[in-house]
Amino acid sequence: MSKTELFEKGLKVRKEVLGEDYVNKSIAGADEFTRTMAEWSTEFCWGACWTRPGLDKKTRSMLNLAMLSALGKTHELKLHVRGALTNGVTVDEIKEILLQVAVYCGVPAGMDSFRNAREAIKEVQGK
Structure with a gap:
């Protein structure tokens, strides 16, 4: 490297x-x-x-969740859900982001994102 x-x-x-x-x-x-x-x-x-001063890590994580969901990039979404939790995004905020995705990008994108986010959240929470 x-x-x-x-x-x-x-x-x-x-x-x-x-x-x-x-x-x-x-x-x-x-x-x-x-x-x-x-x-x-x-x-x-x-x-x-990510090191630019204009947005904090939490906001960048929230944006990534929306964009990755909209693009259907589930592998990256799961990774960034874990990162978002690390950056202080709450489970309720993740839910709201994914509901917004469902409204603007379609219910199938929202459903798939919810499924993958749930898996990542369970992994982080150890459930």
């Missing part, structure tokens, strides 16, 4: 939001094919975007 200042800032935030174990496993699992994408997303998504 490259060690630019932006990458290091991104790595720090990524670990804070997603958990050090998850990020370390993700980095260790990168191979020659996926390494560039892993570096790029850490540097630009986490380093350039």
Whole structure:
């Protein structure tokens, strides 16, 4: 992995939001094919975007939940539900975000998002 200042800032935030174990496993699992994408997303998504002063982590998490739900990116949604809980988004707030998705993006998108968010919430809560 490259060690630019932006990458290091991104790595720090990524670990804070997603958990050090998850990020370390993700980095260790990168191979020659996926390494560039892993570096790029850490540097630009986490380093350039998440470290900007305009929004706090909770707000960024809430936006990610809505966008990932709208796009039907369930694997990433589950990951970011866990991160959102870490960033102080409550289960009730997640529910409201997903209801908003259902209204504006369609009930199937909302239903799928609720199913996947419920799984992630149960994992975090240990239920």
